[in-house]
Structure formats: C-alpha cells, structure tokens
Amino acid sequence: MSRRFTPKVVTANRLIEGDAVWLTEDDRWSPDMAEAELIEDEAHAQLRLLFAKGQSHLVVGPELVDAAPSPTGPVPVHFREAFRTRGPSNYRHGKQAEGLIPRGRIPGDETTHV
Amino acid sequence: MYRYNDFDEAFVRERVRQFRAQVERRIDGSLTEDEFRPLRLMNGLYLQLHAYMLRVAIPYGTLRVDQMRRLADIAERWDRGYGHFTTRQNIQFNWPRLKDVPDILDALADVGMHAIQTSGNCVRNVTADHFAGAAADEIADPRPVAELLRQWSTDHPEFQFLPRKFKIAITGSPNDRAVTRAHDIGLRMIRNAAGEPGYEVLVGGGLGRTPMLGQVIRDFLPAEDLLPYVEAILGAYNLKGRRDNKYKARIKITVFENGLDAFRAEVEKRFARLRSEWKGADRALLAEIERHFAPPAFREAPLDEYEAFRAANPAFRAWTDTNLHPHRAPGYAIVTISLKKPGATPGDATAHQMRVMADLAEAYGHGELRVSHEQNIVLPHVHRSDLPAIWQRLREADLATANVGLVSDIIACPGMDYCALATARSIPVAQAIARRFEELDIEHEVGPLKIKISGCINACGHHHVGHIGILGLDRAGVENYQITLGGDGTETASLGEKMGPGFPAEEIVGAVERLVLGYLAIRRDAEETFLQTVRRVGLEPFKGFLYGTEARDAA
Missing domain, CATH: 3.90.480.20 (Sulfite Reductase Hemoprotein; domain 2)
Known part of the structure; x- marks a missing residue:
C-alpha cells in the first residue's frame, strides 16, 4: 500500500537577511507562510524543489516541509516550522515583530495562532 | 592581557x-x-x-x-x-x-577579536577557568598557555580538517571550574613531587549524544613538552579518528574504540618523534606571552566602609554572600555578575549592560572582564572597598541578582528559539524554573544547585554535568523534557543518570520543584548539598519525588 502524500510547502532562508521564506505559486519568496503554495502532489513537489534550488542567488537551504491547508493558507504541521513563522519566545523579535501572524500550533504554548 | x-x-x-x-x-x-x-x-x-x-x-x-x-x-x-x-x-x-x-x-x-575557528572540524576556542589569575586556590595562571595553544592551533595546516571539532580546556586550579573532563583534551596545571610544573593530561571527554568523561593519558607531562604532546594527540586522532560517521568521529570514540592504552601508545610514539623537532621557539613565545598576563598592581585600602555597608544593607549582604569568590590578593574579591535574573534569558546582556560592565571593569576592576562557561560575567580583580559602588551601578542596570551557584543560576543553550539543530526550547524552561523559585523564595535555603538545560542531544547546555540536567526532545511533535540527576562538571566529575519518562513543557517546572523540595525534606542537615544528598541516597528517593510511588508507564 503506498502512503498518502502529506502536503508540502517549499521553505528556505533569505540569502541576505537569513529570515524564513516560503515559495509562492507565482515563484516569489514570501516572508508570510500564508502566501505559500501548498503542494499536494509528490511529482509537483519535486519540480518546485528543483526550481527553488535554482534560486541560490535569493535563498539558502530550500527544502520541502509538511504543511496543512487552512482557510487562511497553509499552516505548519510541526512546531519547529511554527517557530519559523513567529520568531523566538524570549523576545518579540523576528516575524512576530513585523506584523506577521504566527501560524501553526506549538503544543503547550497557547500564545500562537493558526 | x-x-x-x-x-x-x-x-x-x-x-x-x-x-x-x-x-x-x-x-x-x-x-x-x-x-x-x-x-x-x-x-x-x-x-x-x-x-x-x-x-x-x-x-x-x-x-x-x-x-x-x-x-x-x-x-x-x-x-x-x-x-x-x-x-x-x-x-x-x-x-x-x-x-x-x-x-x-x-x-x-x-579590538583584537575575530570569529575564526568558532565552527568547523578544527581546534575551537580554548577555554579556561574563568577565575584564572585571580583565584586564591590557583597554582598557576592557565591563560598564557591557553593563548599559546590558540596561536599554535589557529590556521594550523595539519589540523584544519580533523575528523570532527576539537575542544581544549585548561585549569590552573585543583578546583576544576573549566569542566576539563568534558573536553577532547583537558589540561590541569600541577606540580610533581620535585615541585616542577607540568600538566595532568586528560583525553576523550565530551558530552553530546555519547557522553564520556576524559581519562588520564599522562599523569605528569613536564611543562616544556606541552605543544609536542598536544600535537601528538591531535596527530594520532587525525589519523585514527573515524570519518565514516559524524556521530562516531569525536576523539572520545577514537579512544573508546581503540582503548586508552593503544591510543596512548600511538600518542607516545608520535611524541617521541615530534619532541626533538621542537627546538624551544614555543618556550620563547610562551615567555613573551606570559609578560602580557602579569598580575595588576593590587592596592591596599581599608575595608571599614565595606563592612559597615554590608552590615547595614541585607540586599547587598545577600549579593556578597553568593556572587563573590576568594581572591588571592588581600582585600580583593572576584565578582560574578549574574546574567540570570529570574525571567531573563540566561547569558544575554543588552548593549547598555555590556557598557556598564565595561565601565565597572575600567573604574574598579583593573580593566579586565571574563565570560564564564556558566554564562555569567566576571570582574576578576575587585577591591572589596569598591563593592558598594559596583553593586549600586549593577542594580541600576538590572545586573545585581544575588543567585550565583543557586537554583536560578541556570545554564541554557539557545534551544529551538534560535538553533537550527534544537529539538525543543530551553530558554522558556529556564525562565519558568527561575521564576517559580523566585516565588517560592527558597533558593538561598536550598544552597548550591546547578541546573543545566540543553535543547537537543548535542548538549551545549551541559545537561549531563548538571546536578539536575534537563534535555529537551521532540516526542511525536511535542516538546518533552528528560531529567538526569547527579551530574557534576568539577574535579569530582560525574555524568548524570536518566531518571525515567520525560515531562511535557507544562510539567517540567513542577517536576524540578518536587526534586528540590524532596531534597530539602531528606537532606541530613543544611550543610549537605543537593549533589551530596543524591550521592548519599542514590536515585530511588528522587524517582519517588518525581513520579510518586508508582512509576508511570513509559510514554
């Protein structure tokens, strides 16, 4: 029995700033995961990753990570990815300080939004 | 300097x-x-x-x-x-x-600083006792030798591509504040029966996923043989160390797999050859370096006002009780500035706080500061008569927390709040534990207790050598914290032992609290420290405190 494909997004860090970004359907890198392209087909995921790997003048370390659909766009499945949409816990730095709404759930941490 | x-x-x-x-x-x-x-x-x-x-x-x-x-x-x-x-x-x-x-x-x-060799499979920053050159219990200042090792290892052509990173620590005191047994090479400055200076050389220590304490490879190495001997160790490791598996590439595995005796034989063989190639240039360089580390001109001054201020001011007295360490010069003290105010991020300092500490070092500290591996800042040479003024400036900068060596003086790695390798957060756990014990207001009663937290198995937070160690893991997508007990990074080093099933984030503070309250209930008297109690009674009573009388099912 073949395993069902878990939807993915392509994510990376921006070359100059180093902040987390996501690949959009129209080939942009967005700091807001809500804009990410949710990829539901494995072959398409590999194509998008190949495209991302050709963008080394813009981003570092592109990879496919699990994501789930939501009415406001893709959300992270794992808490590590949720952190990447938010920033650190100890200071209001990173995306949470840049007007972006944190995405995904961090178990035990009720401050995060979906 | x-x-x-x-x-x-x-x-x-x-x-x-x-x-x-x-x-x-x-x-x-x-x-x-x-x-x-x-x-x-x-x-x-x-x-x-x-x-x-x-x-x-x-x-x-x-x-x-x-x-x-x-x-x-x-x-x-x-x-x-x-x-x-x-x-x-x-x-x-x-x-x-x-x-x-x-x-x-x-x-x-x-200002004579750099970021070279702070990453990669090379000899990393050489660490030393943070009280070096100041502590009353010191045999010799290890920093000139640390500087010699730094110069020798920087850009060393043979050792830029070792099997894995390589960490050297050195102490000049029998009281080991540099965690020498948890380093690839640990050096302890000693004297032999004839009074000649030399080193006890330890090899193969390290924490991480396979924690091991360093073993003595040479019980007495004459001082002049240091670089050829260290070069022989590095050379032997460079050839014998594994490059097929990153997790088996540190020298601790090389020593473990080959056996200490076989590894020592290889080192001694290389050393015998190398020794004659060193013609004494290193000794001349060391003599030159030593001049940079001449002790400051200590002064004499009356202590009456200090004593009077201390008697009149309980908050100042509490701070002097925990944050001072005996200095070798009369009238002097070593000041540890805590970067662990409850609720603060362990090890963080703002630009303003850095400037205040620099100003204090300039005005009262012979121009010197230290960073301790416990993530505090040290003013190594302070005359006690200056302590009231220092303390007041520190208070204004939120730096006068009186907790060095106590429950809230927690080591924590950056964890998943920053680190790409982390499996769980460390900082919020440290913050929550420190805040909880501030509420309970018992840490002075509890006394010396080292809590060390790592957010992954790589153990940057030294959890294996914490009296209470906390390791943050990812269990099925949820942060989970495993407790080890009885670790010790000093001259009586030991690795902590795992207690049992881990705790989710919302339960870890309560778990630590039960351990500490349990200790207070069973310690022999107020003099028996947490670590001594653990060593006396073993883990079982503490498992009872953690899990109740019936151990839970392993989750």
Missing part, C-alpha cells in the same frame, strides 16, 4: 579581507551556497532558524574593556541590541545580515 602583535593583526585583517570578497562573490552569484557554506563557517557564521548567527571567539573567556564596549557597539549597530554569552565562553549575535558581517569582523579586528 594579551594584545595582538603585528603578525596576529595582519593575519586577522587578511582573513576579513578574504571573507569580504567571498561574501561579495556569494551575493553576486559567483559562489553557490555549497561553495560558500564552509567559508562562512570558517568565520563563525551560521544560518539558524530565523537569521544568521555570528559566533565570536572570546579566547579563554578573557575580555578587555575596549573589547566589551565593541561587543556592545556591534549589538547596537548590526544586531538587535543584545548579545548571548555561551557555555563555550564565546558570544553569539543572533540577527546579523550577511552583507554586514564583513564590517562586523573588521570592527572586531579593531
């Missing part, structure tokens, strides 16, 4: 120039990330979860006033107004932009 000579200055400037060109080529597309990554890592530049991170070397944790001020400038100009002092006596900046890093490195070079 050591000041760069022309050679050091030219070398560091040349490396900055090279890196500036490499960054330009990366940004203009001439270099791919695969090509650039090893180059940036050679210069201490990592890419973490939210941003780049620059790790700056603070050799043997010693800082001058101008260097601390420069770190403050960098924090303000190119980062977010603070820096993070680490368990490796370094500082990390969490938010630099790639294009600014060459300017940051030039700003560091202006």
